[in-house]
Amino acid sequence: MSIRYRWLKKSYKETVEEYDNRINMLPPFHAGYAYFGGNAYDEYHHIYGLYITWSGELNRYLFDPLSEYGFVIHCPVNEAVGFFKQGVAERIYVKLKSKKGRLYGDTFTMNANDKEYVVSYTGMCVNKPEYLCFSGMTNPDVPDLGSYLVSSYYNGSFTAGSFNLSSFNAGTFNIGSFNLSSFNTGSFNLGSYNLGSFNLTMFNTGSFNTGSFILSSFNIGSFNLGSFNLSSFNIGLFTFGSYNVGSFYLGSFYGGLLNFGSYLSGTFNIGSFNFGAFNFGTYNISSFNIGSFNLGLFNTGSFNIGSYNIGSFNLGIFNTGSFNIGSYTLSSFNMGVYNTGSYISTSIAGDYDYGRLSPADYYDLRDYIMHEVYGIGCLGYGLNLI
Amino acid sequence: MDGFYSIWTGLFKLKHEDTPFFMEDYDLLTLILSAAAYKKNNGRVRMYADKDGAEYIDSIGLKDLFDDGIQIMEPDEDINPKVFWAAGKLKSLSLLDKPSVMIDLDLIIWKNLDDFFTGADIYGIHREQIRNEIYPDTDFFKVKRDYRYPDGLDKAELPLNTAMLYIESLDFTHKYADESLRFMKSCTEQNENLRHMVFAEQRLLPMMASAEGLKIKTMFPLGEDIGIQDYFTHIWGHKNILKYNRDERMKYCMRVINRLKKDFPDHMVFVSSNDIFREYIKD
Numbered sequence A: 001m002s003i004r005y006r007w008l009k010k011s012y013k014e015t016v017e018e019y020d021n022r023i024n025m026l027p028p029f030h031a032g033y034a035y036f037g038g039n040a041y042d043e044y045h046h047i048y049g050l051y052i053t054w055s056g057e058l059n060r061y062l063f064d065p066l067s068e069y070g071f072v073i074h075c076p077v078n079e080a081v082g083f084f085k086q087g088v089a090e091r092i093y094v095k096l097k098s099k100k101g102r103l104y105g106d107t108f109t110m111n112a113n114d115k116e117y118v119v120s121y122t123g124m125c126v127n128k129p130e131y132l133c134f135s136g137m138t139n140p141d142v143p144d145l146g147s148y149l150v151s152s153y154y155n156g157s158f159t160a161g162s163f164n165l166s167s168f169n170a171g172t173f174n175i176g177s178f179n180l181s182s183f184n185t186g187s188f189n190l191g192s193y194n195l196g197s198f199n200l201t202m203f204n205t206g207s208f209n210t211g212s213f214i215l216s217s218f219n220i221g222s223f224n225l226g227s228f229n230l231s232s233f234n235i236g237l238f239t240f241g242s243y244n245v246g247s248f249y250l251g252s253f254y255g256g257l258l259n260f261g262s263y264l265s266g267t268f269n270i271g272s273f274n275f276g277a278f279n280f281g282t283y284n285i286s287s288f289n290i291g292s293f294n295l296g297l298f299n300t301g302s303f304n305i306g307s308y309n310i311g312s313f314n315l316g317i318f319n320t321g322s323f324n325i326g327s328y329t330l331s332s333f334n335m336g337v338y339n340t341g342s343y344i345s346t347s348i349a350g351d352y353d354y355g356r357l358s359p360a361d362y363y364d365l366r367d368y369i370m371h372e373v374y375g376i377g378c379l380g381y382g383l384n385l386i
Numbered sequence B: 001m002d003g004f005y006s007i008w009t010g011l012f013k014l015k016h017e018d019t020p021f022f023m024e025d026y027d028l029l030t031l032i033l034s035a036a037a038y039k040k041n042n043g044r045v046r047m048y049a050d051k052d053g054a055e056y057i058d059s060i061g062l063k064d065l066f067d068d069g070i071q072i073m074e075p076d077e078d079i080n081p082k083v084f085w086a087a088g089k090l091k092s093l094s095l096l097d098k099p100s101v102m103i104d105l106d107l108i109i110w111k112n113l114d115d116f117f118t119g120a121d122i123y124g125i126h127r128e129q130i131r132n133e134i135y136p137d138t139d140f141f142k143v144k145r146d147y148r149y150p151d152g153l154d155k156a157e158l159p160l161n162t163a164m165l166y167i168e169s170l171d172f173t174h175k176y177a178d179e180s181l182r183f184m185k186s187c188t189e190q191n192e193n194l195r196h197m198v199f200a201e202q203r204l205l206p207m208m209a210s211a212e213g214l215k216i217k218t219m220f221p222l223g224e225d226i227g228i229q230d231y232f233t234h235i236w237g238h239k240n241i242l243k244y245n246r247d248e249r250m251k252y253c254m255r256v257i258n259r260l261k262k263d264f265p266d267h268m269v270f271v272s273s274n275d276i277f278r279e280y281i282k283d
Helices: A016-024 A056-061 A077-086 A364-374 B010-015 B025-041 B051-059 B087-095 B170-186 B195-211 B238-244 B246-263 B265-273 B275-280
Strands: A029-035 A047-049 A051-054 A070-074 A090-099 A102-112 A115-124 A173-175 A178-180 A283-285 A303-305 A323-325 B003-007 B045-049 B070-072 B101-103 B107-109 B122-127 B164-167 B216-222 B232-234
Touching: A016 A090, A047 A115, A051 A056, A070 B238, A115 B238, A115 B246, B003 B025, B003 B051, B003 B087, B025 B045, B025 B101, B025 B107, B025 B238, B025 B246, B025 B265, B025 B275, B045 B051, B045 B087, B051 B070, B087 B101, B087 B170, B087 B195, B101 B107, B122 B195, B164 B170, B170 B195, B238 B246, B246 B265, B246 B275
Parallel strands: A283 A303, A303 A323, B003 B045, B003 B101, B045 B070, B122 B216
Antiparallel strands: A029 A051, A029 A090, A047 A070, A070 A115, A090 A102, A102 A115, A173 A178, B101 B164, B107 B232, B122 B164
16 A cells, blocks of 8 residues: 555644644645546536546545545636546645544645636536546656556547557556556557557566466457456467456457456357456456447456446446446446446437537436435535525 | 434444544534424424434533433444444334434424324325335345245335434334334345435335325425425535535535524524534634
8 A cells, every 4th residue: 555645644642633733734735636528517607527536545544535526616618628628637636624633625626727726516426537547657747646546548549559558667556456566568558448459569477466367478469358367368369278267257259359258157248348457356247238348447346247238338447446337326438329328327418529518417316326325416405494 | 293313323433433423513503403493393302312422412512402312222233334324213213202203413394394294194305206226126135034024015105205204103103113123134235325225214114104004295296396495404415515515514504503693592502612613603
């Protein structure tokens, strides 16, 4: 675990009052990244709903951990378009407050366009932006946020060439339950949205232990990783040698496209099915899709998919902890036509013009789920009577 | 009609092992205003609380807010507070010694309800739609093998929101509460914290009532029908805004304090003398 925020701990020499005073005098500091989704701007009220990835380590110190949903900024349309089109996250700064030794996020700001935006919580529900992605820690300008790190992306299709990792962490790199000791040099494309080429010029295992799988040799061509053990891995057509995945099992498999069998002997996919880069922990699919099904990048906890969707179905990228697509939560999204799977609704924003911002479009049941399940939201009535 | 509130610290203690139970300033102010308004318009109030909750209320000097004092209640240890975070309400109902209005801590009732509490057996603010994502069928719930649902449950009966609940029959109150607690004790679920809870509290009640031919009356048909009205304030999900939005929290607390000053000045003695509200009290 990172020790970046070790200074947030109360020293044994400090009284509670001294600790409160120390914390309350701290200036704001960088604690997260805000992402700007295509359908998260309310053009009538000039409010942009943010999706924020907070430092996991910081959140562990807070008495009320910060939610990734619910925060907004006020900005005019031209600035909103700029945020959306720039395709990169903006830093969020937090001023902490301590009350009797309990830490809270007090105020939040964002600096962009040569000015400071107040980031306030209104409970506005947005979809996780489609371009959320992950990269390594080689860029010295990108600080260590503790549990995870997100970086920029390239608008357009996630095809080879448009999203390159030139390197990916030298040294230890911890996300949740696994360690990457070294990784690729050369071009390395992550992302599961696109069936395109996905090249590793080299994939160094060395001590590439991801906990639930070990790669001994590797493919040139298209392939997708999941949580499994590969003993050999072929160019072009995927043929595996022994393929023991612990919690799941390969049933069939096609050249160019990668189809996994059902992990728990359920039924599954016709079409293409790509995993994102890393899935760790238990991984159950009980029934499955007709069409394309892309998983996001990282799931470092349990990852359950129940029965679902006909059509395209894309998961977002980064989930640490349990990630259930059961009957009530779907936190992901799509490029193009937006299907939320079969649990909640058929669509939220309908056809989505990638180049155009749409007014925020809430789905009342999803809002209810977000409010009641995730505890964020703005439900309440009669507040005016006070 | 007398009313009661309940505090169960089970979930708090699960989430914050090392922190003594406490309530945030906006929660306390809402409770004070709620109790003050209820006492003015309706009747006496009592608090049901577990030991830690009762000690906290007493320690901050709020015990006298409740005319009928604080009665200790403790849900069974085998009820999972993560899943059944509102079990304290059902335990309190099971201990009632007279028909009383159950009031959520974040609900304020601004008017006398005597006229509303006529013509039926059970009263609430609104019903809720049966959506499978929130109110799934009973085969969704993880229960012990020997658990049997009560007979005669009408699954078409709409759930009843229990932010405010009044049941005329004490016998039925106990029957419903005991059945709900039995369901909770029979559940093997460890994590899902919405559907199991709302079934036990809000869906089981109208189904059991229907089986016994009891009539339910609500102020509004559904939650979405609550438009402009002057009976209730329910903070509900707005609490999360108060939690994360400092400006809104300050505004809200000041509004409550100003309302107390204006209409319930007796309660300002507690507010103005308590360190919890120091940042809101100016000389």
